[in-house]
Amino acid sequence: DVKVTQSSRYLVKRTGEKVFLECVQDMDHENMFWYRQDPGLGLRLIYFSYDVKMKEKGDIPEGYSVSREKKERFSLILESASTNQTSMYLCASYPAGGYNEQFFGPGTRLTVL
Amino acid sequence: EDQVTQSPEALRLQEGESSSLNCSYTVSGLRGLFWYRQDPGKGPEFLFTLYSAGEEKEKERLKATLTKKESFLHITAPKPEDSATYLCAVQAPYNTDKLIFGTGTRLQVFP
Known part of the structure; x- marks a missing residue:
């Protein structure tokens, strides 16, 4: 079975902190995605990657960056967390x-205070 | 603009009371339509993929159908464990790897 794991289930951070969300998949998939999910808005694509060191912006990339140094790992970075980034973050491969x-x-349920 | 709309937003059913969830879409050249189930606080779990109008797929009490404009998820004799949010997504032709999601239908089944 495909397994996609995320580093934290719950995370609480303060405004202005740099936040790292990690995602690892074990099925050698080329494509990996980061979404955020908010009530009434559904899943919205932040960034995706179709290969190591490759990335493309999704629909709402502002305030986020990503890193893919290895095929199995895709990281989402909030350079300076803000309260409007409080959300559920979902990784997919x-x-x-x-x-x-x-x-x-x-x-990962992220709360920014 | 490509769009996916799900209805109703929420649905309350008595155990055994069959019903259908709707997913209507506007996308030129559909490559695939996906149904997912999501339990509270968890990631979506894949249910079905449909590729062409007229196609149907079944899994236990769930049956998904597809027309040129919409998909239905039929739930026959639901049980309380079917309570979840059901998400629909479409795969557009211009970018084969991106999915466009609807906002989901939250289903509650009472004993």
């Missing part, structure tokens, strides 16, 4: 070249 479903991690 997906094999290249197909019509396959994305596999999601358990999510």
Whole structure:
């Protein structure tokens, strides 16, 4: 079974802190994604990566950056956390070249005070 | 603009009371439509993929169908453990790796 893990289930940070969210997948998938999920807004794509060291902006990249140094790991970075970044963050992975479903991690509930 | 709309936002059913959830989409050249189940505080769990109009897929009490404009998730004789949020997403042709999600239907099934 595909397994996508996220470094924390719950995280509380203060405004202005630099925050790292880590995601690891064990199925050698080329594509990895970061979403945030807010009530009434659904899942919105922040960034995605289709290969090591490659990244593309999603629909709401402002205030975020990403890093993919190894194929299995995709990190989301909040350079200076703000209260409007309080949200559920979901990582997903997906094999290249197909019509396959994305596999999601358990999510990280981030609260910025 | 590509869009996915799910209805209703919330649905309360008695155990055994069958119903359907709707996912309507506007996207040119659909590559795939996906249904996910999400329990509170957890990541979405994959249920079905549908690729072409007329296609149907079943899993236990769930059946997904697809037309050219919408998809339905039919729930037959639901049980309380079917309570969850059900998400619909479409894969657009211009970028094969991106999904466009609806906001979900929150289903509650009471004994």
